[in-house]
Amino acid sequence: MRFSQFFNSWLNDGYYKKAVKIGKNGDFFTSVSVGSLFGVILSRYILSISSKFDGKISIVEIGANEGYLLADIIQGIFTFSPKSLSKFEFVMVEPHENLRLLQRANFKEFFGDEISLTHYKSLKDAKFKNAIFISNELFDSFACEVVDGEKMLYVGENLELFWDKIDPEIKDFAKKYEVKKGEIPLKLYEFFTNLSASASKFHFITFDYGDMGSRGDITLRIYDNHRVYNLLEEKDLSKFYKNSDITYDLNFEIFKSEFLKVKGVKFISFKKQSVALMDMGASEVLSVVSNSNNKNAYKNATLQLKRLIYEFGSRFKAIEFSKGV
Template sequence: MKKTNTSFSEYMNDWLYGSDGYYATYKNIGKEGDFYTAVSTSKFFGGTIAKHIISLVDEGFLKKDGVVCEIGAHHGYFLADVIEFIYTLRPELLKTLKFVIIERFDDLQIQQKEYFKDSFGDVITLTHYKSLYELKCKNAFFIANEIFDAFACELFFKGKTARVDGHEIEFDVDNEWVKQKAQKYHKSRGEIAVGYEEFALSMAKSCEKFEFMSFDYGEMQARPDFSLRVYENHKVIPFFDEDIKREELFKKSDITYDVTFEHVKDAYKEAGIEFIELKAQMVALIDMGILNLLEMLKENVDEKIYEQELQKAKMLIMPNFLGERFKMIRFRKIF
């Protein structure tokens, strides 16, 4: 029987980003979607990033006419929340900062433009690029939420790399690159992300001086097993569950895995970008001032509204929800 030559990374890329892939068109996120994100949980996620951006301006790292760029913005809620809080905290910056979204899909660009038009009218000019290679700037702050878990990956098991036959997984391919990565990160089985190196290099080439911050779930060291899973209507389905019906889930549900942040760190180091820190999301948000923002809210709204927003914000920092499992990783390039 002839083997098919589809690698798992090609299969996953088609699942998520093919012409009719899961992310090719707008999907609801949150209660009505397949999963929650920090952005769908509370506006204070974007608000805390806005506070951090202002601190970068005050520090002199980010110029007042620098670029604020979100990568993989989906509907555009995150960047819009950032802008809304900048307006509240330092409105004059909206006249000088440039706002950019990197979005490969035309349909999502249209959704984002419409949302920004509805939210801000002509006050904010939003610029789109399909990739970081198209962006050329001198000074920027890059932000992304749950991007590294959305890179396609290869699957590795006891020295062999997976291929896909139909929707069945066979471990019988010799792939030296995957094997070397598995050895480097001490994995006898699991996911090896594909594309981190190119992504880091594209960012390095896009801007002379920048800070990049991203939030995702995973750990610095690689997991010793498979974490690949599918999200459907807030149900988590392990990819290797014996009852899984992959052909029915294909392109209709999200597929993801835990990030090995050491791999991300190494990719950025190879691109000449300095690793700053990795923190639990709850620690990062508290350090950047989310509690100060909540205190400001308490002083300016009635108790009921404050309590509603407080409960939403707590979900960002509670260890048993998003606070501990999600991590913030931060990098800087200085010329």
């Protein structure tokens, strides 16, 4: 089978269906795992751009896993501008039932009945007047093909990897984006079309691994209990298949170009996560914590920001788009 089928089966027919945990007790860390500061900084930024919209705004997290990021954003909004909570509604787009159940349970624990959470299985089911879309490490889970010159990666019946003739359509796509060796993400344009159709006006923010343009290398890797494995070097994939995380670095040039094909969409910015978080108000958030005279809270927030800047800040990027605002 094509590698993209294998990749999709690994994650969506197996790994994600198990409602896996991330952080210390999972296979990998994300910026959200560091603590609540990531979401609190985002809440400050969301409040600053909310004035661009008239009427109710839907804050929509796509691929929320346990739901911690959106919960941290809500807590941040309440901290900085409690009266503003009423202008927002909170939404998650999640195709996996086990994850939806986990997200609802966590929200019930965090907020009781004070905050309502709306779920959609797909963006095709959603209709928003105004939306702020957020995601963290979402697009590295999109199925991809893997190319190396005139060859493309395939998977045999016993999960062995092998190279064979490249599909003409994939070859043309790789040539268009000057990818001689690396991953070719699939269905980005379809996803962006559905996202744009779901909202009259929107602002879109996502964080993920990657670079602007092809690295000329294959970045596929497996995360299992915080250890990293090179997919191409593993002789027995059966021990990882559907049980561990599989991912790759994004080519943001493909990401940007495919999104800008959608009518009305505008590119806003592309930055290292470290720069984006500072621009979104990280220093101001620390100042607020400092003024609270809670030394432990300030120390914790400072440590979190250092991790977000120095451990995640360079490899992760933030990219933003908008429509109608």
